[in-house]
Amino acid sequence: MPFSPVDMLALSVFIVAWYGYTVFARRKAKTTDCIARSLHQHRIHWMYEVISREVRVSEAALLANLERNIAFFASSTLLILAGLFTLFAKVETLEVVISSLPFAAEVNHLAIQLKLSLLAFIFVLSFFQFTWSMRQYGFLNVMIGATPFDLSGSNENLTAYAKQMAIVQDQAAHSYNYGLRSYYFALAAMCWFFHPFLLIFMSLWVVYTLFTREFNSKAVKAITTAQSLLHQERQLRDEKTPGV
Incomplete structure (x- = not known):
């Protein structure tokens, strides 16, 4: 077998950590203040404002900036995939380099190929996510363009x-x-080349980092507070607007 029992354990922890955190974050965001929940409310306020603006140049500029950021990652992902596929032709060299490290676990030819395949699979998934995000922002541009003025x-x-x-x-x-x-998680998967225990540690560290940033960071608190202020301001504006 190309993988030891410890390798299989590390891979299992990696998969459970990624999938488990995705499910956990999606469910927790429905009931807890976090970046996703608060920004959703901000987007609603933003789209309300779009309706009341006859000139929407600012929206076009903001959405173009978002799409540029996504396009950067999409193109970078293609370059990373090209580099990974190149490494498949250099497996022997990669095996020698990893074996020369004093802290690295024992590796073999097939194991390195499978680990490279895992990384390639992760970046293919990320490319699909980035391109789908770009398409959806394109849909939003069409919807904004079709929005009447009110x-x-x-x-x-x-x-x-x-x-x-x-x-x-x-x-x-x-x-x-x-x-x-x-x-x-791709950065965590890279650590598997050196040692399975390092993959376990990095998988858990990535989960901790994501949870802290998405649910318990200063940015979350500021965005949540700002969302409450926007909600109050809109209520006051609606009360002052005749016919509402």
Whole structure:
């Protein structure tokens, strides 16, 4: 077998950590203040404002900036995949380099190929996530372009339409986040080349880092507070607007 029992344990921890955190974060975001939950509310406020703006140059600039960021990661992922496929032709050299490290576990030709395949699979997944995110932002551009102008804010159809635009933007952001998360776990998977225990440690460390940043960071607290302020401001504005 190319892998030892410790390798299989490390791979199992890696898969459970990634899949488990994805499910946990998705469920917890429905009931707990976090980046995903708070930004969703911000997107709703943003789309409400889009309806009341006759000139939407700022939206075009903001969305173009978001798409450029995603395009950067998508193109970078292709370069990484090209590098990984090149390494398949250099497995012997890679085996010698890893074996020369004093702390590295024993490796063999097939194990290195399988580990490279795992990395390639992760980056293929991330590429699909990034490109799907770009497409969804394109859909959002079309929806914004089709949005009628309504200064009163009393049109229920347009209010519901704004929420649907926020949902599309939310899904695009989720795909982008999943792509970035793939990068985090790919860095953990790279550690498997050196030692399975290092893969276990890095998998758990990535989960801890993601949880801290998405649920318990200063950015989360600031965004949540800002969302509450926006909600209060919108309520005051609605009370002052005639016919609402």
